[in-house]
Amino acid sequence: MAKGRFMLNRRALLRGLAGAAIGLPLLEVMGPKAYAAPLPKRLVIFFTPDGTIPGAWVSGSETNFTLGPILQPLQAHKDDLIVLTGINNEAAHHGPGDDHQRGMETMLTGTELQTGPDKGGCDTCPAAGFAGGISIDQAIAQKIGNQTKLASMEFGVSVHEANSWSRMSFSAPGSPMPPVDDPKKAYTRIFGDFNADPAGAKRLAAERHLVLSSVMGDAKKLQGKLGAGDRAKLEQHLSSLDGINKHLDTMVTIGGDCSLPPALGDIGDVYDEANHEKVGQLQMDLMVQAMACDITRVASLQWTTSVGNTTFSQFGLSEGHHELSHHPTDDQTSQAALIKIDAFYAKQLAYLIAKMKTIHEGSGTMFDNTTILWCNELAVGNAHSHNDMRYLLAGSCGGAFKTGRYLDYKGDPHNNLLVSLCQAMDVPVDTFGNPAYCTGPLSGLTG
Template sequence: MNPSQPARKLPRRTFLRGMGSVIALPFLESLVPLQSLKAAAQSGHPTAPTRMAFIYHPNGVIQDNWNAGAAGRLTNDLTRTLKPLDPLRRYVNVISGLEHKRANGNGDGPGDHARATATFLTGAQAKKTGGKDIQLGRSFDQVAADHLSNGSRFRSLELSATNARSSGTCDSGYSCAYQYNIAWQNERSPLPPQVNPRDVFKQLFGASDPKELALMEHRMLRQKSILDTLRNDTARLNRKISSEDRDQLEEYYTSLRAVEHRLQTKAFDPNDIPKDIQLPIGIPANYSEYLDAMYDLMLLAFQTDSTRVITFLQAHDGSGRSFPELGIHSGHHQLSHHRGDVGKIEDLKAIDEFYLQAFARFLEKLSKTPDGANRTLADSCMLVYGGAISDGNRHKHNNLPVILAGGAVEGNRHLIYKDEPMCNLYCAMLEKAGGTVPRFGDSSGALVGI
């Protein structure tokens, strides 16, 4: 997490503080001065800020199952992989024809998985090195944070559901820093993601004072809620806000308790930890629950305006994770080199669907979470879901699997381009959010039609 700048004129956040906790509340319209709401309406600026998230899908997809049909409105019969998004199609754009040329070798030989993860948000060619002399480029999430983070508690939030590594040699002589980080502060400094949902929860809802954080950890171990310390303040707050805001606050508390309970009760059995990954206590044993825990924390971070920019590496490219919950015991990377094997292809279809189901659950929760009058969190979001490898069997980096979701852009579309840089999408997103970035990475301009 990165600290942010001073608050905006129109307040979005209110805090309640108890022993070992500081709770940022969701946007409650009745706490905003009437003149501020009128001024915002007259200026044309919405009361809800734009939020962006970038979610990485590893090892490519089975493209026949990703195909969204002809350009235009999404068809009524989405393919198996995209089917989980069907009820949310009003928020969904499937984008075809984008590429990351700098994920190719370009003279550097093998290492497509490391380059894919590295290039996804930077559009830059990773210097081939396994040492400390790494060199890449600033990632787009940090550019977006320059424009969006003013007034939020944290400049950005970096998450991962894989083990975090920023040194050592990984794929074909490339530093592990490339393969395990999608957020980069500058060309030499990755922003290591947090992998433990429990630590993220403490960061978001605990105070910065070490003593208060210790109290919070003690309370979590005793299965107590952070809300227990805030009863008096909550009662006073309820007397000041409207009935609609009270309902919204209760919904927020309910979701907070649900996340808290999951983190208190779900942890790895040491015998269940995969051999290739060392995971700290507090990470759910079931991978689906792990993804849900991270997505729920993303929702809470947006809901409380703790941050407006999030990156989530579901798994690094080249991940060998197996999926016993799907009955799949071979590693994802191994399966991705299927060479036409029908059984492996079916397993890969199931894995692709598994990841999209988790994303769909997140988008559905956003669409049901109030964010001011007649708005939901989904309405202010631009969410990029995708990866920098299209065909894992051949390590292709063109016609990438990309979804742009959220109500901050028109939805229910299949947008088809021809060999457009992925970075053009990022430029277009920032324009939609009211910012400008003429060029980024290998962009040639803003993507038309977003």
């Protein structure tokens, strides 16, 4: 909390104080938010690392399928899911970087990485830098994010590292969007500026406008004097400043299912593996609350990084996730452990879905207008493969996807999935990422 401001607790709000806003004057305390039709759509990216055990996901046919042991925790939401198999991430087979880097940074961008100094486990590949293109969440955020205070929010659980193995979201080529690992920092970002004093909030917004507009105007002048590389760097910076400046007055309406969550108590060390699930669930609580308040419509939750090596001692495991993922397929013990780990993540996804289903919206819930993509940088850990990926879509995105199905795409391009996500989010594109690896949207997703 910045000095001189204080957090309004929920009880104070309910007592009917003038209101709360994010860094601004604002707000109306009133009933459920009355959105103009149609209701807003939301996209969530849910990342877990190290590949998976493909045979433990799903069996059966398109409409008559059985969730395997990994997806079992999602049984209650089966009708809301589309299980996707057989998609090939071709971009991950090209360009610099090792299999983890390429998987991670092509996953949402669909294009090759830039070169850089980060040499990983590929003898023959050039060393890598960051992604060579914008990621799907950011492309969508840049189109629809104008309507919300934050165009997107990136949440992390023990991402910790800041390098080319640990970034999946990019606002532009080479411009990573770092996730926030600490729920307290995320809380402050979302709710910390709620100001009980409308005059104070209005004043703060006016001061920020003056400063940011001035800084941006000057940066634009400077840009004209710079070479191409530095100019691009400033362009990125300007777009970040613009993202703040244009939403200083964006109102956030408290009411209905949008409420100020209570301040977080002591949550301990966010990097302590014993806190893995707790931190993840706090992050999901905040994400859902930010969406319920329409503070953002695009979010990601990144569980660790590519090559993530969490030790799940609660399952009696002493080896880390990444170490286990390297073991040969005939090693039954490690295969069973990996199924347990991915089932743990499926359980977390079920938590997120259930939480979204508690937020009333229109005649249904927020989840009806959402789609969540569960993705991974690899198909199979010990093969480091990027073909026949396992993905999951949860939520129909306002009816854009026909859920309750299992679809095997038999080698269709990964970038087609990215196109489908754009189209579902009403961002009309025909191709995404490197067009050489894209033939349009995935067929049959919409029903």
